[in-house]
Amino acid sequence: MDTPELVRQYEAGRRNFGGADFSAADLRRVCLRGATLTRADLTGANLAGAQLSYANLTRANLSAADLAGADLRGANLREANLRAANLTRVNLTGADLTWADLSEANLSGATLTGAGLSGATLNGAILDAALLDRANLRWVHLREAHLAQAVLTGADLGGAILTGAHLFAAHLVEADLRGANLTRADLRGANLRGAHLFGANLRAADLTGAHLDGVELRGATMPDGTQHA
Numbered sequence: 001m002d003t004p005e006l007v008r009q010y011e012a013g014r015r016n017f018g019g020a021d022f023s024a025a026d027l028r029r030v031c032l033r034g035a036t037l038t039r040a041d042l043t044g045a046n047l048a049g050a051q052l053s054y055a056n057l058t059r060a061n062l063s064a065a066d067l068a069g070a071d072l073r074g075a076n077l078r079e080a081n082l083r084a085a086n087l088t089r090v091n092l093t094g095a096d097l098t099w100a101d102l103s104e105a106n107l108s109g110a111t112l113t114g115a116g117l118s119g120a121t122l123n124g125a126i127l128d129a130a131l132l133d134r135a136n137l138r139w140v141h142l143r144e145a146h147l148a149q150a151v152l153t154g155a156d157l158g159g160a161i162l163t164g165a166h167l168f169a170a171h172l173v174e175a176d177l178r179g180a181n182l183t184r185a186d187l188r189g190a191n192l193r194g195a196h197l198f199g200a201n202l203r204a205a206d207l208t209g210a211h212l213d214g215v216e217l218r219g220a221t222m223p224d225g226t227q228h229a
Contacts, residue, residue, distance in 0.1 A: 003027055010035065023061075048086075 001009075003025055006017070010032060018038040022045050031051040038058045046066045053073040063083040067090050075095045082100055087107045092115050099119045108128045116136045123143040133153040141161045148168040152175050160180045169189040178198045182205050189209040199219040207223060217228040 003030065006030070006032075 001020060001022075006022070006027075007030060015034060016036045017040060018036050019040060020037070021041045023041045023043040025042070025045045027045055027047045027050055029049040029051075030047070032055055033051050034054045035052070036056045037060050038056055040057070040060045042060055042062045042065050044064045045062070047070055048066050048068045050067065050070045052075055053071050054075060055072070056076045057080050058076050059079045060077070061081045062085050063081045064085060065082070066086045068086050068088045070090050072095050073091050073093045075092070077100050078096050078098045080097070080100045082102045082105050084104045085102070085106070087102075087105055087110050089109045090107070090111070092110060092112045094114045095112070096116045097120050098116050100117070100121075102120060102122045102125050104124045105122070106126045107130050108126050109130060110127070111131045112135050113131050114134050115132070117140050118136050118138045119140065120137075121141045122145050123141050124145060125142070126146045127150050128146050128148045130147070130150045132155050133151050135152070135155045137155055137157045137160055139159045140157070142165050143161055144164045144166075145162070146166045147170050148166055149170060150167070151171045153171055153173045154175060155172070156176045157180050158176050158178045160177070162180055162182045162185050164184045165182070166186045167190050168186050170187070170191070172190055172192045172195050174194040175192070176196045177200050178196050180197070180200045183201050183203045185202070185205045187205055187207050187210050190207075191211045192215050193211050194214040196216045197220045198216050201221045202223055203221050203225055205223050220228045222228055
């Protein structure tokens with residue numbers, strides 16, 4: 001199905017495009033609000049500026065797709081493949097990305113306020129200046145991810161893997177990092193006021209200039225390898 005036919009059918013009232021092949025398709029600024037695209041193949045598709053709010057993209061393949069500036073508010077992206085996708089400035093407010101693969105994806109400047117990312121893989125992803133306040137990031141994999149100046153206020157990062165993550169000047173006020181692995185993480189200048197780090201691993205982490213007022217550190221492994229009482 002080509003793009004004009006997709007648009008025609010959507011405008012005619014069709015909403016179910018599950019399993020369709022749109023790989024490498026030019027879908028810039030297309031409107032597919034509330035559409036069902038479960039297991040659709042959108043590999044390498046250009047969806048820049050697309051309107052996909054509340055769309056169902058469960059297990060869809062969006063690897064290497066261009067979604068810059070797209071509207072994905074409330075979208076269902078559970079177990080979706082977004083490896084190496086361009087998600088700069090995308091709006092994922094309240095979206096469900098549980099168990100999604102976002103390895104090496106670029107989410108710089110993206111809005112993920114209240115998004116569900118539990119169990120998602122974001123190893124090597126770029127989230128510089130992204131908004132992740134109140135996001136569910138439990139057990140997420142963020143190895144070597146870039147989160148410079150990211151806003152994670154009140155985010156749930158319990159059990160998250162943040163080994164070698166770049167969190168320079170990140171906002172982690174009242175974030176839940178209990179049991180998180182922050183080995184070798186760059187937390188220079190990060191704001192951790194009121195954060196919960198009970199049992200977290202901070203071995204070899206760089207906390208130079210970090211704001212630690214009111215931080216809970218009981219049972220945490222400190223940068224020098226000692227355990228906080």
